[in-house]
Amino acid sequence: MFTGSEPAVHFPTHLGSTVHNDRYTVLRKLGEGVTATTWLMRDESISDSKYVAAKILTAEATLDIDKGVVRKLEFLKEIAKNAEECDDEGFEHLPILSDSFTVSSSTLFSTSVSALRRSAPTKSLPVYMVRNILYMVLQALDALHSLDIIHTDVKLDNILFSNTLYSLDNEMENFLAAYPAETDGDSxxxxxxxxRWTYKTNAFQAELMTVALVDLGHAPKVILWSDIGPKIDIWAIRCLTFELLVGHWLFDPVDAQPDWGVEDDHLVKMMELTGQKFPDAMLAHAKERDKYFDKSGNLIRIPDLVPVKLENAMANYKIPGLTENDIGLAADFIRDCLKFDYKERASAKELIEHPFLKNKVFSC
Structure with missing residues (x-):
């Protein structure tokens, strides 16, 4: 983290410069977000496994505790401590902090699952690949939830492939020599x-894929434990599953009618695709309940629902290789994530054991 006085300004890192008493050398920029830049750095203090990803926050992000970026370091330290002490595979799919000072360094990853999905003609990935990715993400969530940490921003952009192609130092050195850092002017x-992975990667090769769930910038800590806490993350899994399998959003609301808006359409699609009504207890705590629902829990502006089975919604996209059996298992898996009543929603540990992820008959 960089603590400075000017808001929304990125730390002026230059290629070849060093940080932390010359321990880390800046080699190239890996990516940039609103609140931070991530850099590939070489740890000059060790002789092996010396390449790390270092995230440098903006001054604004560092100082704004409400955004959760300061707590992120606390969570990374807790994950690293437990990864060393616990024999839990879930920690293999989380970023592991290796050092922290004014810049935090951690596991080096590759690009996102989102980028791979978007590269496919159907914007979807093969079912065997989806199973592997979801299994590892759920392992990561199970590990996080065991520490009472809720991610709250589970999305494909935050699922990164491990750096297996250049995992050895000499391989990384050869890669950097062949593809040196590029600049746009001075930046x-x-x-x-x-x-190495593409959307055409076969089932046998895909077994070697490893991913990690990253970006704990929005993660909160559960103080007064409640099931609804970690199950917020489970709600997000249902969207990932649908999007990965068919290349479309599960709920894609529109604002095309004069009598109702995009929020109304979002609510009606949720009810039509799940066959559920929002529980009275949930509506009782909703601040804008009366804006959308009548006293019986029916939508005010769209009272007539047209139920759609998840199986049909998935089959309508006619994704090559996605069989009827795959669709049936996936739809059942998504329904376990889609329970409006959080008490009925599956946990990460329970979803890991779901037949959709356990089933191997249709993955080859």
């Missing part, structure tokens, strides 16, 4: 580390 360009 380094973003150049993430590539991986």
């Amino acid at each position: 380094p360009k973003s150049q993430p580390i590539p991986h």
Whole structure:
């Protein structure tokens, strides 16, 4: 983290410069977000496994505790401590902090699952690949939830492939020599580390894929434990599953009618695709309940629902290779994530054991 006085200003890192008493050398920019830039750095204090990803926050992000970026370091320290002490595979799919000072360094990753999905003609990935990715993400969530940490921003952009292509130091050195850092004027360009996977990667090769759930910038800590806490993350899993399998959003609301808006359409799609009504207890705590629902819990502006089975919604996209059996298992898996009543929603540990992820008959 960089603590400065000017808001919304990125730390002026230059290629070849060093940080933390010359321990880390800046090699290239891996990516840039609103609140931070991520850099590939070489740890000059060790002889092996010396390449790390270092995230430098803006002054504004560092100072704004409400955004959760300060707590992120606390969470990374807790994950690193437990990864060392616990024999839990879930920690293999989370970023592991290796050092922290004014810049925090951690595991080096490649590009996102989102980028791979978007590269496919159907904007979807093969079912065997989806199973592997979801399994590892759920392992990561199970590990996080065991520490009472809720991610709250589970999305494909925050699921990164591991750096397996250049995992050895000599491999990384050869790669950097062949593909040196590029600049746009004086500013380094973003150049993430590539991986070997494509949307055409077969089932046998896909078994070697590893991913990690990153970006704990919005993660909160559960103080007064409640099931609804970690199950917020489970709600997000249902969207990932649908999007990965068919290349479209599960709920894609529109604002095309004079009598209702995009929020109304979002609510009606949720009810039509799940066959559920929002529980009275949930509506009782909703600040804008009366804006959308009548006293019986029916939508005011769209009272007539047209139920749609998840199986039909998935089959309508006619994704090559997605069989009827795959669709049936996936739809059942998504329904376990889609329970409006959080008490009925599956946990990460329970979803890991779901037949959709356990089933291997249709993955080859």
